[in-house]
Amino acid sequence: MEQIKVRFGNDDLIFETGKLAKQADGSVVVRLGETVVLVTAVCAKKARERDDYEPGFVPLTVEYQEKSFAAGRIPGGFFKREGKPSEKAILTSRMIDRPIRPLFPDGMLNEIQVIATVLSVDEKNVSDILSVIGASCALTISDIPFNGPIASARVGFIDNKFVINPNCKQMEESNLDLIVVANANDVLMLEVGANQLSEETILEGIKFGHENLKVVIKAQTDFSAKVGKEKREDIVKHELNKELYNKIRNKVSKDFVGALLVTEKNQRIEALEFLGDKIVKEEMAENPEITETAIKVVLGKIEKEVVREIVIKEGKRLDGRGFEEIRPLSSEINLLPRAHGSALFTRGETQALSVTTLGTIEDEQKIDALEGEYTRTFMLHYNFPPFSVGEAKTLRGPGRREIGHGALAAKALTPVLPDHGTFPYTIRLVSEILESNGSSSMATVCASSMSLMGGGVPIKAPVAGVAMGLFTRDKEFAIVTDIAGVEDHSGDMDFKVAGTSDGVTAVQLDLKIxxxxxxxxxxxxxMAKKARFKVLEHMAKTIEKPMELSNRAPRIEIIKIDPEKIRDIIGPGGKMIKKIVAETGAEINVEDDGTCHVSSIEKTAMDKALRMIKDITDDPEVGKIYNGRITKLMNFGAFCEFMQGREGLIHVSEVSDTYVRDVSTVLKEGDDVKVILFEIDNQGRYNLSIKRVKAPEAPEANV
Known part of the structure; x- marks a missing residue:
């Protein structure tokens, strides 16, 4: 076994190879503290024939898997074994995939698989950063062609100071969760959540993280020199037919420009498809040995080159906008009558409908993670149906893309949500993408921000998002604001920035270079800041501040009771709490510390439930008047429930100022009466009176 060690933050980062998974092309165990991740990389020996090859496609799959034994736990469920990947596993898989994908040879056809397996996890070091670093190292020391190494670092911002790889406890105090992935010179990927920090602070954090991760890059380089394999030369690549390329390029460049400059998305697609079909027929008629795939690969390359020339050389965008111009905006709120809140946001040909639903503590999402179980009170679910891009496909569950986009939008909105103590609701947002032509995740942020305000959620500030694009050619580059789908497809960068007027809340950077x-x-x-302010200005015209809470949303009251009284509220076998729920229709949840959540859509039902709980938890006071109900008649008097679950005796002599021989002539079971508690005897029994109620010194109970 070979090993190399480097100081990274507050702990030693250790790379090991030669002991585990030796049949993989590259295998590395990465340790930081007591968190251990095994990362393997394997490249298929033979390339799979593909009839649907597209320029830029890389046959890469990345899997991140957490094993319960890593935290000393046994999985739940009937089968007691790990099931489908969690949301964290999917997001971490994407985090590994995104920076390494552009670093494989162009046209590579051999399938590559990277698997990161968490073998041990402590309470300090998170495994996602280690998985990215491990993937880079496994590929670097393997025989798989890879333009690395790269490294990743997490940066926190605590007490106005940047912290490299903060532990889990430190992250609770941090205003920044910044993940940067870079090589020795340039940034490859960003994933940022921030509490309304300035762009300048974010940039400083990126540079800080980049500088600190260079030692990890050097360690991988040294490790590769020591244990690395020679890179394979038998990798199969898709070879461009240069003769065909030159022929078609000279023949159809002007036609491509005309088709690409069609402003409307569907008309542009139709024009490009018509041109492509025409060229395929002509070329195959001239030379039957040429495959349709070969022609389409050439056409795809030409299309991207022509787009790049239009943008960089001619200084134009395909839809006629300026480089910093945003597509036309429109928005409206509360268009769904039964929803708690809703908003429709349209930017060009991208449209998002976001719907807010407010729930109670019962609706919190329970997460079973390696670090232990916890609950989530805010959820954002992003859906991308096929009709949004004019396609007919089978509807399936959310894929990695949907989960990733939803997580990004949730990250952008989380810093402005009200404190759960003052707004004790579970919040679920659902974003339905109804049309898509680029930047649907940022449309989700805008629509969801307005939906929350429309539903009466007192967010701290509205949030807007915008996606930036990049086109490069040699040393020239052009950055464009609010990218459309064709610009995303043909460009080099997808750079999403979301935030308020006070600062940035989320950033995501993905590159194809x-x-x-x-x-x-x-x-x-x-440029993103300037665009964000324009979008916020538009949103303010639709809704400037949060509205009143929807009358269809539940009302929630939180009261604190003596923990010793919890058993009285629950009752034997849950009898008492079931009774309160049955009589009022309210929802009641009691926590171990005595925090009691009472919720109901009807205010009267909630007030009644609160009154019943108060009766149970309050101690009876001598001299206080109560509203009671006769429960049983005896020959010596009547029993009366004067507080929830508490009965006292009204002696026949305390029924009336006049003589009563038979109490049944004055009272019957079920009668509502006003009584005063005038005595608690030495056995704890309550003695009540009707006739003494009119005494002026007796205060009436607020029940």
Whole structure:
């Protein structure tokens, strides 16, 4: 076994190879503290024939898997074994995939699989950063062609100071959760959640993280020199037919420009398809040996080159906008009559409908994670139906893309949500993408922000988001604001920035090239800020501040009771709490510390439930008047329930100022009466009186 160690933050980062998973092309165990991740990389020996090859496609799959034994736990459920990937596993898989994908050779056809398996996890170090680093190292020391190494770091911002790889406890105090992935010179990927920090602070954090991760890159380089394999030369690549490329390029460049400059998305697609079909027929008629795939690959390459020329050389965008121009905006709120809140946000040909639903503590999402169980009170679910892009496909559950986009939008909105103590609701947002032509995740942020305000959620500030694009050619580059689908497809960068007027709340950067400079990053941040303010200005015209809580949303009251009284509220076998729920229709949840959540859509039902709970938890007071109900008649008097679950005796002599021989002539079971508690005897029994109620010194109970 070979090992190399480097100081990374507050702990030693250790790489090991040669002991585990030796049949993989590359295998590395990465340790930080007591968190241990095994990462393997395997490349297929033979390339699979593909009839649907597209330029830029990489046959890469990445899987991140957490094993319950890593935390000393046994999985729940009937089968007692790990099931489908969790949301965290899917997001971490994407985090590994996104920066390494552009670093494989162009046209590579051999399938590559990277698997990160969490073998041990402590309470300090999170496994996602280790998995990215481990993937880079496994590929670097393997025989798989890979333009690495790269490294990843998490940066926190605590007490106005940047912290490299903060532990889990430190992250609870941090205003920043910044993950940067980079090579020695350039940034490859960003994933940022921030509490309304400035663009300048975010950039400083990126540079801080980049500088600190360089030691990890050097460690991988040294490790590869020691244990690395020679790179394979038998990798199969898709070879471009250069003769065919030159022929078609000279023949149809002007036609491509005309088709690409069609403003409307569907008309542009039809024009490109018509041109493509025409060229395929002509070329196959001239040379039957040429395959349709070969022609389409050439056409795809030409299309991307022509788009790049239009943008960089001619300084134009395909839809006629300026480089910093946003597509037309429109929005409206509360268009769904039964929803607690809703908003429709349209930007060009991208449209998101976001719907807010408010629930109670019973609706919290329970997460069973390696770190232990916890609950989530805010959820955002993103759906991308096929009709949004004019396609007919089978509807399936959310894929990795949907989960990733939903997580990004949730990250953008989380910093502005009200404190759960003052707004004790479970919040679920659902974003339905009804049309898509680029940047649907940022449309989700805008629609969801307005939906929350329309539903009466007192958010701290509205949030808007915008996606930036990049086109490069040699040393030239052009950054464009609010990218459309064709710009995303043909460009080099998808850079999403969301935030309020006070600062940034979320950033996500993905590249198709092997890194970008800080010059590009700085300019992109500045342009995104300018665009975000324009979108916020539009949103303010639709809704400026949160509305009143929807009358269809549940009302929630939180009261604190003596923990010793919990058993009285629950009752034997849950009898008492079931009775309260049955009589009022309210929902009641009592926590171990005595916090009691009472919720109901009807205010009268909630008030009644609160009154019943108060009766149970309050101690009876001598001299206080209560509203009671006769429960049983005896020859010596009547029993009366004067507080929830508490009965006292009204002696026949205390029924009336006049003589009563038979109490049944004055009272009957079920009668509502006013009584005063005038005595608690030495056995704890309650003695009540009707006739003494009119005494002026007796205060009436507020029940």
């Amino acid at each position: 092997k890194g970008i400079s800080y010059e590009i990053l700085t300019k992109a941040f500045a």
